[in-house]
Amino acid sequence: MSRVVLITGGSSGIGKSVGEFLTKKGFVVYGTSRNPKKITNHPFKLVALDVNSEESILNAVAEVIIAEGKLDILINNAGMGITGPIEDTPTNEMRKVFDTNFFGAIDVMKAVLPQMRKQQSGLIINVTSIAGYMGLPFRGIYSATKGALELVTEAVRMEVKNFNIKVTNVAPGDFATNIASGRYHTPVFENSAYKKVYQENLDLMDAHVDAGSNPIKMAEAIYKIINTSQPKVHYKVGDFMQKFSIVLKRILPDKMYEKLLMNHYKL
Template sequence: MKNVVLVTGGSSGIGKAIAQYLHDRNYKVYGTSRSPEKYADLPFTLLQLDVQDQISVNKAVEELIQREGKLDILINNAGVGITGPMEETPIDEVKHAMDTNFYGPLRVLQAVLPHMRKQKSGRVINITSIAGYMGLPYRGIYSASKGALEIATEAYRMECAHLNIHFSNVAPGDFATNISAGRFHAPVKENGDYAAGYKHTLNLIDEHVEDGSDPIEVAQVIHKILQQSNPGIHYKVGSFLQKFSITLKKILPEKSYEKMLKKHYGLK
């Protein structure tokens, strides 16, 4: 019998790559989208789901269970980008990002875990970000939302271990996706105190995404994790420098690491 997988945000980007890769390897894959009717050409089923709406989440999960009778694997991938100076980012946009990137996965888990507990098995992979390991300038809200999910996963993992439900994080770096299309950008205030640094950062972000690797690399790592009987907690996928930046944060003095980041982002 095929393993049944639910991939939130499965209509584009990393989520689509994951869903397609697992579908091609004989998993029974369901993706999700707020507007599944726009993606009729996908080879796997898309369910309508908005991670900001618990009723929508519950309905999608119940539909999947009715169709398949079980859910073996949840991949919490749905997310949204956000950039801007911390001071100038509207609080409503901060709430929107946290609601999608942190509360959203928790809503999905509240709908999914009762079924996994009932079947006494399950695998959960939360897609976070290498940005979640550090407070990046002009990406602080995004870093905070993904960092929160990293930490929450550690707690879930310990709490659910005796239920035979295994949790892992996968933190991607920059990959060639369309994430920038849906990202909220706080406007650059041309004569503001943050204008120069923020402009430089936006240019860097665009360059990194354009030069990013194929998101299939994330899918390959996830497939390897799913084949492990006792998977680890944290996995990073990205360029050597992106992954090494996490190691540097552990070994460098705090001010030295901060100085390195500021130099990278063109900050004084």
Template sequence: NFFGPIEVMKAVLPQMRSQKSGLIINVTSIAGYMGLPYRSVYSASKGALELITEALRMEVKNFGIKITNIAPGDFATNIASGRFHAPLIKGSAYEKPYGDTLKMMDEHVNSGSNPDMMAIAVAKIIETPNPKIHYKVGVFMQKFSIVLKRVLPDKVYEKMLMNHYKL
């Protein structure tokens, strides 16, 4: 989620610098804008990639290289089948809340938007002469949650997330 994209960027930037052009689109996540329960490392890695994108795009702009990121919300894909997560341990103090949250995450993916929406957004970015720094792709409430995080007091937002995840 973090080191892989950095290695890819390190690999392609020399060629992009020599040709004085290029476009890098980093795929982050709406989860990278907030700390989500039981997804702390995922949220942190996607948030870090957002910031790397912001900084690196300024560093390579004079070489004609454009870097942007796209933060998807929930899309109906098979991502849950390959998701790496901590095992659900029977008898653990976290067994029920963590298990319930895992089920909820899977349900969100299963009922997520059509992934074609993401493909269309990427195609539009590729065709855009001057891409924005950040793109968010998902249903209204997923994107609006980022706005709420910016405007609500921290504890109010935290309470809202805890209510959503029934914690």
């Protein structure tokens, strides 16, 4: 029997690329969207799911299990971006991003784990970010949400191992997707102490996304993980320098690494 995959945030970007790739490989794929009826000619099935609603999550997971009788793989991909100086960014907007990227991902894991325990098998892949390995200026809240999910992944992985459930995470670098248009941008306030440098960095971030890698690389990496009998705790997918930046953070003195980042962001 084909394995059944649920991909949160499967209507566009990385989620759509991964779902389309896995469908071609013979998996039964369900993606999620808050409003699937608005999306036509999608390459795989979509169910309604809002990661900020526990009821919506439980209904979507139940819909897949009722239709297929099982759920083998969860790819926790839904997320949103946020940019801005910490001082200028509204705290309620920070909470919204944590609710989506962190608590939303946790609630989806909690919803699928009972079925995976019942099956005595399952795989959960949390999509985080290379940004989660470092506090990036003007992206500090986004970095924090993804870093927090990395640590929770480590914890859950150990908690569910005895049920033959495997948990891992994949941290992508910059990919050419629509994340820049969907993220919350703190306005560049006229009277902000960060006005000039923040605007310059907004332009830099958007350029990085536009010049990012093809999302098919994430699809290929996830397919390889699915077919690995004992997945590692962490995977990174991106260009050499993005992945090497994590190595540098590990081996360089903190202040030296901070200086490298500040030079990169022209601070």
